[in-house]
Amino acid sequence: MFIPCFVDQLNPEVGLDMARVLQRIGYSVDFPEAQTCCGQPAFNSGYWQEARRPAERFVEIFGASDADAIVCPSGSCTTMVRTFYRDLLQGSPLTGDAATLAARIFEFSEFLLKVAQVADVGASFPHRVAYHDACHALRELRLKQEPRELLRHVRGLDLVEMPYCEECCGFGGTFATKFPMISAAMGETKAAHAEASGADYVTSTDPSCLMHIDGVLRLRKSRVRTVHLASILAQTAVPAGAQPSSRTAVARGPSQEGALGKGTP
Amino acid sequence: MSTPAQEFLRNAATKSADLVHRRTIRTGIDHYEAAVGRSGARFHDWEAARQRLHEIKWEAVNHLDRYLLEFETRIRERGGHVYWAETAEDARRYVTDLAARNNVRTVVKSKSMVTEEIDLTHTLEEQGVTVFETDLGEMIVQLRKEPPYHLMTPAMHLTRAEIADLFREKLGGVESDDPQHLVAVARRALRRAFFSAEMGISGANFLVAESGLMALTTNEGNGRLGSSLPRIHVAVAGIEKVIPRMEDLAVIWPTIARSAVGQPIACYNTLIGGPRGPNETDGPEEFHVVLLDNGRSELLADPEQREVLHCIRCGACLNVCPVFRNIGGHSYGTVYGGPIGSVLMPHLGGLNKFQHLSFASSLCGACTDACPVKINLHHHLLQNRRNAVRSADRPASERLAFKLWRWTMMGSQRFAFVGSVARMLLRAAYGWGLARTPLDPMRPWTKVHGAPEIPAKSFRALWKEQHGAS
Numbered sequence: 001m002f003i004p005c006f007v008d009q010l011n012p013e014v015g016l017d018m019a020r021v022l023q024r025i026g027y028s029v030d031f032p033e034a035q036t037c038c039g040q041p042a043f044n045s046g047y048w049q050e051a052r053r054p055a056e057r058f059v060e061i062f063g064a065s066d067a068d069a070i071v072c073p074s075g076s077c078t079t080m081v082r083t084f085y086r087d088l089l090q091g092s093p094l095t096g097d098a099a100t101l102a103a104r105i106f107e108f109s110e111f112l113l114k115v116a117q118v119a120d121v122g123a124s125f126p127h128r129v130a131y132h133d134a135c136h137a138l139r140e141l142r143l144k145q146e147p148r149e150l151l152r153h154v155r156g157l158d159l160v161e162m163p164y165c166e167e168c169c170g171f172g173g174t175f176a177t178k179f180p181m182i183s184a185a186m187g188e189t190k191a192a193h194a195e196a197s198g199a200d201y202v203t204s205t206d207p208s209c210l211m212h213i214d215g216v217l218r219l220r221k222s223r224v225r226t227v228h229l230a231s232i233l234a235q236t237a238v239p240a241g242a243q244p245s246s247r248t249a250v251a252r253g254p255s256q257e258g259a260l261g262k263g264t265p
Numbered sequence: 266m267s268t269p270a271q272e273f274l275r276n277a278a279t280k281s282a283d284l285v286h287r288r289t290i291r292t293g294i295d296h297y298e299a300a301v302g303r304s305g306a307r308f309h310d311w312e313a314a315r316q317r318l319h320e321i322k323w324e325a326v327n328h329l330d331r332y333l334l335e336f337e338t339r340i341r342e343r344g345g346h347v348y349w350a351e352t353a354e355d356a357r358r359y360v361t362d363l364a365a366r367n368n369v370r371t372v373v374k375s376k377s378m379v380t381e382e383i384d385l386t387h388t389l390e391e392q393g394v395t396v397f398e399t400d401l402g403e404m405i406v407q408l409r410k411e412p413p414y415h416l417m418t419p420a421m422h423l424t425r426a427e428i429a430d431l432f433r434e435k436l437g438g439v440e441s442d443d444p445q446h447l448v449a450v451a452r453r454a455l456r457r458a459f460f461s462a463e464m465g466i467s468g469a470n471f472l473v474a475e476s477g478l479m480a481l482t483t484n485e486g487n488g489r490l491g492s493s494l495p496r497i498h499v500a501v502a503g504i505e506k507v508i509p510r511m512e513d514l515a516v517i518w519p520t521i522a523r524s525a526v527g528q529p530i531a532c533y534n535t536l537i538g539g540p541r542g543p544n545e546t547d548g549p550e551e552f553h554v555v556l557l558d559n560g561r562s563e564l565l566a567d568p569e570q571r572e573v574l575h576c577i578r579c580g581a582c583l584n585v586c587p588v589f590r591n592i593g594g595h596s597y598g599t600v601y602g603g604p605i606g607s608v609l610m611p612h613l614g615g616l617n618k619f620q621h622l623s624f625a626s627s628l629c630g631a632c633t634d635a636c637p638v639k640i641n642l643h644h645h646l647l648q649n650r651r652n653a654v655r656s657a658d659r660p661a662s663e664r665l666a667f668k669l670w671r672w673t674m675m676g677s678q679r680f681a682f683v684g685s686v687a688r689m690l691l692r693a694a695y696g697w698g699l700a701r702t703p704l705d706p707m708r709p710w711t712k713v714h715g716a717p718e719i720p721a722k723s724f725r726a727l728w729k730e731q732h733g734a735s
Contacts, residue, residue: 218715
């Protein structure tokens with residue numbers, strides 16, 4: 001498992017939920033503890049020089065793993081390794097290793113459908129859910145139907161589409177802190193579309209989009225919440241009538257206490 | 266005086282909070298997207314068309330030397346003049362001298378971004394020439410004394426009612442805000458201009474090398490009228506506008522019409538290649554083409570970003586851009602706005618002055634998907650950012666932050682330690698009720714977001730608890 005740095009620090013339950021799903025369908029999972037960050041924050045900010053050493057370090061750590069595949073609960077971080085290492089590591093002695101790694105790394109939903117070829121992971125989540133097309137998953141990894149296919153197989157889940165589901169939510173990494181007003185305007189637009197869809201939850205492949213959307217929804221005191229795809233798929237039995245744990249299953253995860261739904265009322 | 270970056274930040278912040286503006290643009294773009302969807306259905310294979318266009322432009326841009334000379338030769342053979350302008354200043358001087366030599370008092374102009382780039386209209390006005398914009402959208406923004414809001418739809422930001430009010434004040438004779446009526450009002454005013462003008466100025470959508478013809482596309486016929494009625498015609502074109510063959514237009518015309526406005530093909534596609542011939546009944550007596558470099562050669566010399574010269578200025582990247590949709594066209598403060606502007610302006614106007622635009626993007630890539638010539642716009646934004654860090658002014662605090670970031674990420678124990686200290690401090694601060702106050706350590710974030718819940722333990726800590734040390 002490649003657990004992106006901010007998932008490690010801010011959304012640990014997303015990583016645990018992903019592990020739970022992978023184990024449930026029969027994989028053994030490993031977390032190489034030496035991993036830190038793929039280098040995307042520096043790379044996207046123009047600091048390619050600074051991003052290069054952590055990226056090389058990443059290639060070394062995962063290159064040494066004998067796992068069949070590397071799975072990541074973020075389309076964005078997967079893209080960094082698969083697409084942008086080519087540019088970032090130009091001229092590095094590790095270019096070849098990086099290319100090999102690029103072929104072994106998969107975003108979580110992509111892995112389930114394209115590698116494991118499992119659409120039904122035995123999950124149940126009796127709620128109305130809208131899928132937000134995270135940009136990197138959609139436009140770099142070309143994942144459009146994969147997450148939806150997984151959601152369609154979740155028991156009790158009512159999948160709805162929100163208008164403009166492919167429009168960026170406005171997170172964009174350091175963009176959100178450099179241009180908070182633009183980012184917030186984009187987030188508000190997204191939040192309004194989520195509300196218009198009638199969904200109870202917005203889900204996505206990228207925890208960073210969800211963190212941003214969640215922050216905007218909270219500010220609006222919206223009834224819509226966010227939840228990562230892995231956390232939906234990790235749910236097996238939600239007792240009828242029980243509400244999933246905290247306001248957002250992403251920010252304070254169910255996994256620390258067990259299954260989503262056993263947490264707060 | 267504030268820098269372009271500060272001005273951008275201020276305008277973008279104001280505009281993105283303007284809900285009326287947001288709604289107007291959304292309505293306009295909804296119409297555009299519906300039309301693009303309809304016209305897209307007419308393509309047997311849209312991706313193949315994009316690929317073909319990419320190849321045509323690649324061929325042209327990578328052999329500019331040959332195709333431009335071929336174009337020049339054909340034009341001269343027909344008695345036209347070709348002027349090579351290295352800078353905006355050169356181009357302006359050529360046109361203003363020409364106008365002065367011929368006692369030109371009135372100019373009719375069809376829509377052209379390159380003349381905006383060299384600020385031609387103001388220069389002509391300074392020497393006493395009256396310039397009429399004849400594209401309806403351009404005419405509207407000219408009456409408002411505004412620059413065009415968008416490459417393709419200059420008055421996108423205005424509602425029908427606003428345009429009616431404007432015409433009522435400036436032109437008179439307005440009885441309703443019915444679009445057909447408003448067009449009739451504009452047409453009445455423009456006809457007088459067309460018949461009195463001694464000079465017509467246009468851009469050029471394409472310069473066909475093989476035939477020495479320039480292709481002018483409009484939806485209002487103003488380009489055709491403006492290039493045939495006045496005695497002198499001047500076309501100003503960037504050197505990247507050349508294409509090799511006539512047959513290329515067969516795929517280019519429907520493609521640009523779709524990307525620009527969602528039409529099957531534009532209403533008027535005109536080909537002109539010189540002054541009126543001996544047996545011809547219309548056309549200008551003098552025909553001039555100004556080929557403008559203005560920084561393009563430097564872009565050509567950069568293999569990484571050379572394909573930016575493929576741009577056909579259709580404006581599709583602006584329409585799909587979520588940043589553009591929120592901040593609007595005027596906030597950029599540049600001739601070329603939206604994603605293509607953010608990529609291009611550092612090359613035309615200087616990296617240091619325009620680097621901020623490359624950072625003002627969430628890198629969502631919608632622009633790249635929409636581009637009919639397949640320019641990898643959002644990856645070029647990343648390259649501009651890298652170039653800015655290399656050779657432009659960036660805040661010292663930012664440079665230091667990324668050095669510290671690298672140090673942290675070069676060891677998992679350091680990373681885990683820094684992470685747990687940061688989480689502990691945040692949890693303490695939030696425990697004391699500092700969330701969303703000015704003392705919130707996450708302040709820039711929590712100004713526009715609800716405060717996040719900070720977990721007590723990291724993933725790696727929880728994993729170790731569950732699975733033991735590996």
